[in-house]
Amino acid sequence: MTAEIRWGVVGPGRIAENLVKDFAVVDGARAVAVASRSIDRAQAFAGRHGIDRAYGSYAEILADPDVDVLYVATPHPQHHDIALAALRAGKALLVEKAFTATTAGAEEVVAVARQTGVFVMEAMWTRFQPAVVELRELVAGGAIGEVRSVQADLGVAREYDPADRLFDLALGGGALLDLGVYVASFAQMLLGTPERVVAAGSLFPSGADAEASLLFDYGDGRTATLMTSLRNALPGQARVFGTTGWIDVLPRFHHPTTIVLHRAGAEPETITRETIGAGYAHELIEVTECVRAGRTESAVMPLADTLAVQSLLGQAAEQLGVRHAEDPAALPGDGAPPRE
Ligand SMILES: NC(=O)c1ccc[n+]([C@@H]2O[C@H](COP(=O)([O-])OP(=O)(O)OC[C@H]3O[C@@H](n4cnc5c(N)ncnc54)[C@H](OP(=O)(O)O)[C@@H]3O)[C@@H](O)[C@H]2O)c1
Structure with a gap:
């Protein structure tokens, strides 16, 4: 392993x-290669971002010996196949959220990571935002007593378009996997994994979930009440309630800069922590440092938490009647025909 950690990008879409622009503010890491299903898109992306090597198939970047870590930014059902092949090729991974489309898919990726001893982390950038790190430190220091409840919402108004990945089940469509993953992961970070999840919501004609309210029940009075929607905008607010106060995480809570600490008998305290770059740099730093140190997972975004969140989302999807599946042909160039 060289001192510089060399990154490859798989699936050069919107995210x-x-x-990729945040590599400019990460020391000791560089994006050196990009792979697309189309060589034209790969070359255009490489040209825009000063990346040395462009590949017209995902299989080619897996075979590049001068790439240490892959950032997988394909839609959710197209993570599993690519991640398995990458781990077997010895490439460390940062996999976009939601980690996979299904709980079984996530379990398989984690099992292969553990067998191969290769690093993998879900790109849940929220956990690395400096304001969220501060929030965790306040809670751990007892600033609001014992955490009893979490509220969070995240929603956007999107016009229904069955061809858009947000609504197409073959591309992991629906509010839960795209936005619900943030509220679920936030609650799981603070309260742990609940005994049960109760979901209510509605579906689009495509069968993808349009909106959902989730209750996490911890069996001892602790709860999380969460909302997500692709039908209507929601403020993106979160609140963490403890026995001696609460903390507001100001919108949008999934990449916040400001939290407000409310303690019984004290004036509210506003705490601001700016992000580096656009806020993605923090997870890039974490992965770069973990890979350099030879770790197999992140202590901030551990695989057990990723599996727990994926299972909660899976249970909610099942209650809503949403059927997700992994795409077994997500790795064109690996014997499967390319999909455009
Ligand atoms: N952390 C965040 O803030 C954030 C924000 C948005 C999205 N995300 C996550 O990032 C992932 C991608 O989201 P996005 O909004 O960037 O999606 P996108 O714009 O549609 O890009 C996804 C890319 O994946 C590739 N791809 C591979 N198989 C595909 C298939 N069967 N259909 C369509 N595209 C396919 C395509 O690139 P090529 O064909 O060129 O290879 C496409 O450009 C999702 O998991 C999403 O949840 C994270």
Whole structure:
């Protein structure tokens, strides 16, 4: 392993376009290669971002010996196949949220990561935002007593378009996997994994979930009440309630800069923590440092938490009647025909 950690980008779509700019503010890491299903898109992306090597198939970047870590930014059902092949090729991974489309898919990726001893982490960037790190430190220091409840919402108004990945089940469509993953992961970070989840919501004609309210029941009075929607905008607010106060996480809570601490008998305290770059740099730093140190997972975004969240989302989807599946042909160039 060289001192510089060399990254490859798989699936140069909207999020990859934004995230890759944050390499400029990460020491000791560089994006050196990009792979698309189309060589034209790969070359255009490489040209825009000063990336050395462009590949017209995902299989080619897996075979590049001068790439240490892959950032997988394909739609959710197209993570599993690519992740399995990458782990077997010895490539460390940062996999976009939601980690996979199904609980079984996530379990398989984690099992192969553990067998091969190769690093993998879900790109849940919220956990690395400096304001969220501060929130965790306040809670751990007892600033609001014992955490009893979490509220969070995240929603956007999107016009229904069955061809858009947000609504197409073959591309992991629906509010739960795209936005619900943030509210579920936030609650799981603070309260742990609940005994049961209760979901109510509605579906689009495609069968993808349009909106959902979730109750996490911890069996001892602790709860999380969560909302997500692709039908209507929601403020993106979160609140963490403890026995001696609460903390507001100001919108949008999944990449916040400001939290407000409310303690019984004290004036509210506003705490601001700016992000580095557009906020993706923090997870890039974490993965870069973990890979350099030879770790197999992140202590901030552990695989057990990713599996727990994926299972909660899966249970909610099942209650709503949403049927997700992994795409077994997500790795064109690996014997399967390319999909455009
Ligand atoms: N962290 C965040 O803030 C954030 C924000 C948005 C999205 N995300 C996550 O990032 C992932 C991608 O989201 P996105 O909005 O960037 O999606 P997108 O714009 O549709 O890009 C996804 C890319 O994946 C590739 N791809 C591979 N198989 C595909 C298939 N069967 N259909 C369509 N595209 C396919 C395509 O690139 P090529 O064909 O060129 O290879 C496409 O450009 C999702 O898991 C999403 O949840 C994260």
